[in-house]
Amino acid sequence: MKHFFLTLGALMMSAHLFAQIFTTPGDGSEWTLTRLAQTEGSGVSLSSDGQHFIMSNDVTISAPDRFVLEPGAVVAMANDVRFSILGPAVMEGGEAKALFCPVDDEAQPYGLWMEGEERVTLHNVAFNGAGLSAHVSGGMDITGCSFVNHNGRSASYALNMGPDKSDYHVWNCLFQNCVRSAMGSGANISVSLLVEDCTFEYNGTSNGNYPQLNLTVGESVVLRRNAVIGDRSHTKVGGVVVANLMGLAGEHNTLFEDNIVKDNRFGIATYLEQKATYRNNLIAFNDTETNPMQGGSGINIYDPYASQEARLEGNYIENNLWGVTIQGGKNVNLGKTEDPSAEDYNPGRNTFYNNGFDGAVYDLYNNSTNTVYAQGNYWKTALTQDEAGIEAVIFHKADDATLGEVVYKPWSTEDQTAVEAVETSPSQPSEIYTAAGQKITSLRKGLNIVKRGNKVVKVLN
Numbered sequence: 001m002k003h004f005f006l007t008l009g010a011l012m013m014s015a016h017l018f019a020q021i022f023t024t025p026g027d028g029s030e031w032t033l034t035r036l037a038q039t040e041g042s043g044v045s046l047s048s049d050g051q052h053f054i055m056s057n058d059v060t061i062s063a064p065d066r067f068v069l070e071p072g073a074v075v076a077m078a079n080d081v082r083f084s085i086l087g088p089a090v091m092e093g094g095e096a097k098a099l100f101c102p103v104d105d106e107a108q109p110y111g112l113w114m115e116g117e118e119r120v121t122l123h124n125v126a127f128n129g130a131g132l133s134a135h136v137s138g139g140m141d142i143t144g145c146s147f148v149n150h151n152g153r154s155a156s157y158a159l160n161m162g163p164d165k166s167d168y169h170v171w172n173c174l175f176q177n178c179v180r181s182a183m184g185s186g187a188n189i190s191v192s193l194l195v196e197d198c199t200f201e202y203n204g205t206s207n208g209n210y211p212q213l214n215l216t217v218g219e220s221v222v223l224r225r226n227a228v229i230g231d232r233s234h235t236k237v238g239g240v241v242v243a244n245l246m247g248l249a250g251e252h253n254t255l256f257e258d259n260i261v262k263d264n265r266f267g268i269a270t271y272l273e274q275k276a277t278y279r280n281n282l283i284a285f286n287d288t289e290t291n292p293m294q295g296g297s298g299i300n301i302y303d304p305y306a307s308q309e310a311r312l313e314g315n316y317i318e319n320n321l322w323g324v325t326i327q328g329g330k331n332v333n334l335g336k337t338e339d340p341s342a343e344d345y346n347p348g349r350n351t352f353y354n355n356g357f358d359g360a361v362y363d364l365y366n367n368s369t370n371t372v373y374a375q376g377n378y379w380k381t382a383l384t385q386d387e388a389g390i391e392a393v394i395f396h397k398a399d400d401a402t403l404g405e406v407v408y409k410p411w412s413t414e415d416q417t418a419v420e421a422v423e424t425s426p427s428q429p430s431e432i433y434t435a436a437g438q439k440i441t442s443l444r445k446g447l448n449i450v451k452r453g454n455k456v457v458k459v460l461n
Helices: 002-016 033-037 386-393
Strands: 044-046 054-056 060-061 066-068 074-077 082-085 091-092 096-104 110-114 120-123 125-128 131-136 140-143 146-148 157-162 167-171 174-176 181-184 192-196 197-199 212-215 220-224 227-229 240-243 254-257 259-264 268-271 275-279 283-284 297-303 307-314 316-318 320-326 330-335 352-354 364-366 372-374 421-424 429-433 439-443 448-452 455-460
Touching: 033 044, 074 091, 220 316, 283 297, 352 364
Parallel strands: 054 074, 060 082, 066 091, 074 096, 082 110, 091 120, 096 125, 110 131, 120 140, 125 146, 131 157, 140 167, 146 174, 157 181, 167 192, 174 197, 181 212, 192 220, 197 227, 212 240, 220 254, 227 259, 240 268, 254 275, 259 283, 268 297, 275 307, 283 316, 297 320, 307 330, 316 352, 320 364, 330 372
Antiparallel strands: 044 054, 421 448, 429 439, 448 455
């Protein structure tokens, strides 16, 4: 089987240099892979065993033609080949999952390009060694999909989202071993985004300065119940960035809730103007950066233009080079307990433990001129739970008169994330495919989970 694909792939890569793009007529007709394979000159054929479709050159489904993906279909694509769907589409991969992959071990296809006005649901579709560049103005619902071994040909992201002002929901998906970032959009493209119950593992295999999630602000960007786990050998790859680098106008709300972010160069960073909320996240061991002056924060709030508002509540922040670093910002609130009826009331309940390097502790570093409230938190690193002990783990005006003060009194007298149970999470199967479309089931490495009741509060090495 492998020999067949290697031989056929070599022939098709040569043919691809001379083949023209096949384009459907744009008359409102319906197309499937089977129909393409039955159409002379399409560049799509059925393998000799009848198990795979082979795409040897670029194919475009013109609008308003409709494309229907056949459940369980495997599409083996030649080098640089792009399959473009410009109109309405039904993308149901079925229980066995549909698959887009290289035709052989040498091919690096572009993958799938989608655009159009109607909202698209992409369900149970696997991309192995190919990407999805989506520019659907109606937005997309992407569920039960996997993006593995993205080669970087389609974009810097395995899932590239647009256009501006579109809306995406990504749920229960796996992003693994992608050469750069798992997902993102252009710096000038504001996408509303909901990402829930997804796993991001070991992305950034080129070890460049690409976070696993490289996102631009949107009207609403929500990351909830995701795991973002880094490969500790990739010392240049961060966890999550949500940025407003182009100064995009409008209201930008960002929420991180109940996520696990572990073993990256840094944990989560919000850059420039937005309203960012960090709630009940576990952010630990993001310390792979070799130079602490260039990264290593569990949470980094960067905004020299004083336009970002940030609120942190109930987070567990452990064993990062820096716990929370504040570089500018308009209003950063890690806990404000003085008036429970106040609009900016925040109970705090963040726990800081063992963030620092070279024997120094930096649980909270206020590298701005602003007064920052951080009341109601538990400073677990402090040798004594008193003013002197807590001062030793915070860097602010008391340490450098040019900086703003951190108001940390009153503090919490108990660990808000007290351990009640320890268990090892079950290894979850990940569907991995060979270039020839053969499915391999491998088990994810189990994580040691510390829980308080039903709430995950800590990940152990």
